[in-house]
Amino acid sequence: MKWTLPNILTVLRLLAAPGVAVMFLYFNRPWADWFALVLFLGAAITDWVDGYLARSWQQESRFGAMLDPIADKAMVIIALLVIVGYSSMSPWLVLPATFITFREVFVSGLREFLGGQAKLLKVTKLAKWKTTAQMVAIAVLFARDIFLHHLLKRAAALDDATFQGIMSGALSDDVGLLWLAQLRDAAGFLGLVLLWIAAALTLITGWDYFRKAIPFLKEPA
Template structure:
C-alpha cells in the first residue's frame, strides 16, 4: 500500500466519520454540534481535494479507489444516524434518510456480490452530484442543530408572553431571539430540501446501477 497524500487524506476522512458521533458522547451541546459541523465540513472538503490531487499528481492507487467510497458512505451514514437520533423523528427527515441508507446498503451488497466485475460499472457524474448534495444537506442540518440549541437556551428563562412579544416585534429583542429563530428555521428548511434532493438522486443512481448490473445477475 502506498501512503500518498491523497490516500492519507482519505484515511483521515474515514477516521473522521465515527468522530462525528463521538463528539456528542464527550461534549455537551452546542459545543458538540460545532465540533461535529467543523469535523464534517473539513472531511467533506478533503473528499474533493484527495481526488483532485490524486489525478493531478498521478497518484491514483488501488488503496485510494477502495477507501474513497467507503469513507464517503461512512461519513454520510454515521452523520445521518446522529442527526436522526437528535431529531424529533419527523417523517420529512426520517424518510429521505431511510432512502439514502437503503440505497447505500443495497448497492454495497450488490457490489460485494459482483466482486471484481463491479469495477466495470463506472461511477456516473450524477452519482458524484448525489454525494455533493448529501454532504451539503448534512452540514446544513448540523448548522440547524447549533441554532436550535442556542434558541432553546435563550428561551429557557423566558415566559411564552415575552417570547411572543419579542418575535412579533412588540418588545426589544435583547436576547437575539429573532436571528436565532430565523437561523434555525432557514437552515432546517434548506437542509431538508437538500436532503430530499439528495435522496431523489440517491434512488435514481441506485436504480441506474441495478439496471446496469442486471445482465451480470442472469443465470447461465
C-alpha cells in the same frame, strides 16, 4: 500500498466518520453540534482535495479507489444517524435518510456480489453530484441544530411572557431570539430540500447501478 498524501487524507476522512457521533458522547450541545459540523466539513473538503491531488500528482491508487467511496458512505450514513437520532423523528427527515441509507447498503452489496465485474459500477458524474448534495444537506442540518440550541439557551433565561412577547414582536428583541429563529427555520427548510434532492439522486443512481448489474444476476441458461 503507498502512503501518499491523497491516501492519508482518505484514511483521515474514514476515521472522522465515527468521530462525528463521538462528539455527542463527550460534549454537551451546542458544542457537540459545532464540533461535529467542523469535523464533517473538514472531511467533506478532503473528499475533493484527495481526489484532486491524486489526479494532479498522478498518485491514483487501487487502495484510494477502494477506500474513497467507503469513507464517503461512512461519513454520510453516520452523520444522518446522528441527525435523525437527535431530531423529532419528522417523516420529512426520516424518509430521505432511509432512502439514502438503503441505497448505499444495496449498492455496496451489489459491488460485493459482482466481485471482479464491479468495475461496471464505476462512480458516475451524477453519483458525484449525489454525494455533494448529501454532504451540503447534512452540513446545513447540523447548522440548523446549532441555531436551535443557541435559541433555546437564550430563551431559557427568559420567562414565558417575555419570550412570547419577543417572538410575537410585541417586545424589543434585545437578546437576538428572532434572528436565531429565522436562521433555524431557513437552515431547516434548506437542509430538508437539499436532503430530498440528494435522496432523489440517490435512488436514480441506485437504479442505474442495478440496471447495469441485471445481466450478471440472471441464472445461467
